[in-house]
Amino acid sequence: MINYEQKFRVAYPDTDRMGTVHHSNYAKYYEKARWELFRHIGVPYQSIEDSGVMCPVISMKFRFVKTTKYDELLTVKTTLKAIKGVRIWFTYKLFNEENELINEAETELAFVGLNDWKPCPPPEFLLNAIETHRNDKPTK
Amino acid sequence: MINYEQKFRVAYPDTDRMGTVHHSNYAKYYEKARWELFRHIGVPYQSIEDSGVMCPVISMKFRFVKTTKYDELLTVKTTLKAIKGVRIWFTYKLFNEENELINEAETELAFVGLNDWKPCPPPEFLLNAIETHRNDKPTK
Amino acid sequence: MINYEQKFRVAYPDTDRMGTVHHSNYAKYYEKARWELFRHIGVPYQSIEDSGVMCPVISMKFRFVKTTKYDELLTVKTTLKAIKGVRIWFTYKLFNEENELINEAETELAFVGLNDWKPCPPPEFLLNAIETHRNDKPTK
Amino acid sequence: MINYEQKFRVAYPDTDRMGTVHHSNYAKYYEKARWELFRHIGVPYQSIEDSGVMCPVISMKFRFVKTTKYDELLTVKTTLKAIKGVRIWFTYKLFNEENELINEAETELAFVGLNDWKPCPPPEFLLNAIETHRNDKPTK
Numbered sequence: 001m002i003n004y005e006q007k008f009r010v011a012y013p014d015t016d017r018m019g020t021v022h023h024s025n026y027a028k029y030y031e032k033a034r035w036e037l038f039r040h041i042g043v044p045y046q047s048i049e050d051s052g053v054m055c056p057v058i059s060m061k062f063r064f065v066k067t068t069k070y071d072e073l074l075t076v077k078t079t080l081k082a083i084k085g086v087r088i089w090f091t092y093k094l095f096n097e098e099n100e101l102i103n104e105a106e107t108e109l110a111f112v113g114l115n116d117w118k119p120c121p122p123p124e125f126l127l128n129a130i131e132t133h134r135n136d137k138p139t140k
Numbered sequence: 141m142i143n144y145e146q147k148f149r150v151a152y153p154d155t156d157r158m159g160t161v162h163h164s165n166y167a168k169y170y171e172k173a174r175w176e177l178f179r180h181i182g183v184p185y186q187s188i189e190d191s192g193v194m195c196p197v198i199s200m201k202f203r204f205v206k207t208t209k210y211d212e213l214l215t216v217k218t219t220l221k222a223i224k225g226v227r228i229w230f231t232y233k234l235f236n237e238e239n240e241l242i243n244e245a246e247t248e249l250a251f252v253g254l255n256d257w258k259p260c261p262p263p264e265f266l267l268n269a270i271e272t273h274r275n276d277k278p279t280k
Numbered sequence: 281m282i283n284y285e286q287k288f289r290v291a292y293p294d295t296d297r298m299g300t301v302h303h304s305n306y307a308k309y310y311e312k313a314r315w316e317l318f319r320h321i322g323v324p325y326q327s328i329e330d331s332g333v334m335c336p337v338i339s340m341k342f343r344f345v346k347t348t349k350y351d352e353l354l355t356v357k358t359t360l361k362a363i364k365g366v367r368i369w370f371t372y373k374l375f376n377e378e379n380e381l382i383n384e385a386e387t388e389l390a391f392v393g394l395n396d397w398k399p400c401p402p403p404e405f406l407l408n409a410i411e412t413h414r415n416d417k418p419t420k
Numbered sequence: 421m422i423n424y425e426q427k428f429r430v431a432y433p434d435t436d437r438m439g440t441v442h443h444s445n446y447a448k449y450y451e452k453a454r455w456e457l458f459r460h461i462g463v464p465y466q467s468i469e470d471s472g473v474m475c476p477v478i479s480m481k482f483r484f485v486k487t488t489k490y491d492e493l494l495t496v497k498t499t500l501k502a503i504k505g506v507r508i509w510f511t512y513k514l515f516n517e518e519n520e521l522i523n524e525a526e527t528e529l530a531f532v533g534l535n536d537w538k539p540c541p542p543p544e545f546l547l548n549a550i551e552t553h554r555n556d557k558p559t560k
Contacts, residue, residue: 011448013304015296015297022292024167024168028433031432031433045491062201070297117207151308156435156437157439172291209437303480311444337443339482342479344476
């Protein structure tokens with residue numbers, strides 16, 4: 001629906017004694033990636049919390065395809081797949097410098113009130129931004 | 141197949157500004173839990189690496205059911221579901237002090253050579269330990 | 281002033297590709313250690329926040345003496361050194377199973393209001409607990 | 421001796437329930453900063469490990485001046501202070517968007533053999549790069 005690409009380097013503390021990236025870090029990579037997609041369409045995630053709404057992850061899955069290592073320049077391709085009711089879905093593909101797939105993942109998030117954690121509709125300004133960018137060509 | 145229960149407290153840096161545990165930490169909780177199951181059947185994970193074999197995660201999924209918070213005493217119930225060929229499967233359920241389900245997850249791991257990362261059979265001593273404990277009653 | 285000993289094992293994600301514990305993790309080890317000292321004297325850190333006060337770190341220093349590795353059973357010896365005005369000081373020594381010193385550290389924390397981050401006196405119940413346990417023999 | 425500036429945004433999992441950045445993360449920020457200084461003078465840290473040498477931290481200290489928060493754009497000003505024998509010293513100052521000092525720190529690292537962890541001289545190509553850039557004007 002909306003695609004966004006971002007590059008980053010693997011940091012030293014992301015590695016473990018196997019010499020590769022510890023599997024828990026991919027959740028952090030993809031979180032950063034989806035909020036950068038949001039920033040790209042004009043809605044920094046902070047502005048959502050400022051409006052009284054949070055987006056906790058309610059399910060996520062990961063498939064590990066290849067290993068990567070310290071200082072590799074990775075590209076994460078994020079897709080905002082769908083937004084419906086109180087939920088939003090993203091998918092992610094992570095590539096190395098040889099354009100080989102490293103990892104792929106899906107996350108499902110809910111919109112909830114900042115104070116009561118009760119499901120709530122996403123802010124209008126987010127829905128509008130998504131509508132506006134729905135047919136953008138994929139960014140590099 | 142083999143069940144194991146472990147308790148732990150949520151540490152302060154595991155929380156984020158939502159006030160709950162950041163979703164990336166569950167992967168760390170379950171990693172610790174499965175290696176404690178292994179220790180319980182007499183096979184510390186280190187002994188597997190000492191035999192030249194590693195167990196990287198090749199897929200994992202999580203479902204977030206309830207929030208938890210700093211210093212809560214959680215119980216993780218780990219099940220070694222199956223071991224077949226070069227793969228091993230675990231499932232996890234995480235409960236709070238009121239015995240409410242917080243999170244559930246599955247991980248699939250591969251056995252690979254420590255140096256070449258090529259799939260390889262699990263060490264005999266691990267297979268033997270699993271065989272021995274296959275019909276244990278669930279531990280508390 | 282008050283001493284407390286605690287044992288823990290090095291977790292896999294605490295390691296980095298050097299094969300040892302990443303240096304950022306010692307701050308987490310010592311945070312857990314000082315709040316366990318507090319729990320030991322009857323004041324879980326959560327009860328301090330419940331009273332409207334937080335204890336952020338305002339300075340810390342670490343000296344790395346020896347390396348450690350995955351699954352090593354470490355002992356952290358924590359000392360509540362002093363509490364005066366709106367500040368509290370702890371020192372830490374971390375030992376391996378051979379009782380060799382791995383790391384030593386000092387942290388200085390402030391008492392601040394939960395909402396305004398303004399320095400404030402520590403809660404009375406903490407001061408009382410410290411007074412009560414001031415002459416305890418070191419715990420094992 | 422050599423100065424380098426870098427900007428980055430505070431990631432969500434770097435925060436804790438106080439709403440600010442957990443103090444353990446500053447060690448990670450500064451590690452990334454010093455290796456970016458090294459990359460800037462033409463010596464990616466990876467090339468040092470490729471030459472058989474590692475740079476573990478042997479002492480570090482931090483002073484926390486102001487709080488920061490999720491998504492703030494921070495600037496870290498890193499100074500390679502000195503390199504002598506088998507040691508190297510860096511200092512760091514971290515500023516927010518209002519150019520207020522958030523944190524300052526010092527780290528001392530050793531050069532050691534990748535396999536034996538024995539102190540050793542830094543690689544020639546690093547010494548040469550430092551010599552070449554010693555009188556550079558501060559970078560933005």
